[in-house]
Amino acid sequence: MIELSNVSKTYGSGAKAVHALKNVHLAIPKGAIHGVIGLSGAGKSTLIRCVNLLERPTEGSVVVDGRDITRLGAAELNRARHRIGMIFQHFNLLTTRTVFDNVALPLELAGERKAAIKRRVAPLLDMVGLADKAGMYPAQLSGGQKQRVAIARALASDPQVLLCDEATSALDPQTTSAILELLRDINVKLGITILLITHEMEVVKSICHRVSLISNGELVEDADVGDFFTAPRTDLGRDFLNDFLELTPPKELTARLLEAPGEHTHPVVRLTFSGDAVSTPLISRLARECDVDVSILQAKVESIQERTLGLMIAELLGDTDQTRKAMEYLKAHQLQVEVLGHVQRDV
Numbered sequence: 001m002i003e004l005s006n007v008s009k010t011y012g013s014g015a016k017a018v019h020a021l022k023n024v025h026l027a028i029p030k031g032a033i034h035g036v037i038g039l040s041g042a043g044k045s046t047l048i049r050c051v052n053l054l055e056r057p058t059e060g061s062v063v064v065d066g067r068d069i070t071r072l073g074a075a076e077l078n079r080a081r082h083r084i085g086m087i088f089q090h091f092n093l094l095t096t097r098t099v100f101d102n103v104a105l106p107l108e109l110a111g112e113r114k115a116a117i118k119r120r121v122a123p124l125l126d127m128v129g130l131a132d133k134a135g136m137y138p139a140q141l142s143g144g145q146k147q148r149v150a151i152a153r154a155l156a157s158d159p160q161v162l163l164c165d166e167a168t169s170a171l172d173p174q175t176t177s178a179i180l181e182l183l184r185d186i187n188v189k190l191g192i193t194i195l196l197i198t199h200e201m202e203v204v205k206s207i208c209h210r211v212s213l214i215s216n217g218e219l220v221e222d223a224d225v226g227d228f229f230t231a232p233r234t235d236l237g238r239d240f241l242n243d244f245l246e247l248t249p250p251k252e253l254t255a256r257l258l259e260a261p262g263e264h265t266h267p268v269v270r271l272t273f274s275g276d277a278v279s280t281p282l283i284s285r286l287a288r289e290c291d292v293d294v295s296i297l298q299a300k301v302e303s304i305q306e307r308t309l310g311l312m313i314a315e316l317l318g319d320t321d322q323t324r325k326a327m328e329y330l331k332a333h334q335l336q337v338e339v340l341g342h343v344q345r346d347v
């Protein structure tokens with residue numbers, strides 16, 4: 001449905017050139033919900049704006065529903081854009097128009113008749129749960145209600161694709177989940193393909209099927225959401241995951257962590273396990289089979305889509321041979337083992 005091939009975007013030129021996107025390839029099938037995550041300035045907004053040509057790529061093609069929209073003339077591009085809805089972090093509603101008139105706007109611009117507009121807007125307001133707010137003005141609405149109006153407006157021209165630019169970033173957690181629920185509903189009921197950009201892993205976890213990670217204008221990961229949350233492939237992916245899961249070693253331990261092992265040190269490890277490993281009593285088996293003690297400092301079990309993910313930070317207490325054997329044992333049982341550092345052993 002959406003296919004970006006070799007897309008690059010450079011702002012400015014010469015010494016002031018900013019390479020916001022570099023050779024991006026991205027394929028999103030019809031009906032998918034795809035998230036793009038990245039740090040501030042990574043290129044998320046530029047990427048999503050290239051999909052409806054709010055930004056024109058410097059290079060590459062953007063194919064939406066089989067047509068390369070970078071090659072369309074002005075009139076054709078305008079028509080193509082009608083089938084690509086977009087919602088924004090700050091809603092972008094017209095303050096002097098009522099809720100009804102905001103939703104009606106794209107239809108008015110398309111030259112629809114009043115009666116047809118009325119027939120179209122009423123069910124849309126119903127769908128987003130604002131049937132009783134048609135005559136109100138944006139200033140009289142909460143943030144969540146404003147975003148619902150923006151969603152109804154984006155759906156007015158019957159789009160095949162909905163682009164969401166940090167659509168929940170200005171909302172509190174409860175309102176965020178209600179809006180995400182609505183987006184999921186729209187995806188299921190109307191079969192609309194959704195591309196969203198966010199810096200919130202919670203958004204990705206809640207509704208996305210796949211996720212891409214963007215860093216300095218490059219897509220560095222592109223994975224099924226379950227895979228990304230259980231086994232990110234890059235350091236940045238792991239940082240996002242650990243921040244989201246809040247699984248960082250306690251401060252007093254970090255202060256004592258040494259980078260390299262010493263004569264009387266033992267390793268502190270972060271263990272990530274999924275699938276069968278979650279329900280297997282691996283830690284007690286590890287203690288028995290490798291003759292080590294395991295001191296658990298933090299542990300957490302998360303449900304991500306249909307999969308369970310376990311995380312743990314632990315000290316492995318034993319001599320060098322025992323702890324090495326313990327790490328091999330864990331890896332052999334499909335756990336990811338990351339050595340966070342080493343702490344001095346009490347002797």
Ligand SMILES: Nc1ncnc2c1ncn2[C@@H]1O[C@H](COP(=O)(O)OP(=O)(O)OP(=O)(O)O)[C@@H](O)[C@H]1O
Pocket residue numbers: 011012018019020038039040041042043044045046047199
């Ligand atoms: N119109 C512009 N002119 C020049 N540089 C720009 C322009 N828009 C974005 N940039 C630069 O391009 C890079 C990517 O910006 P972009 O807004 O796409 O990132 P982002 O990931 O969406 O960031 P944020 O999460 O902070 O919104 C940044 O270095 C930014 O400063």
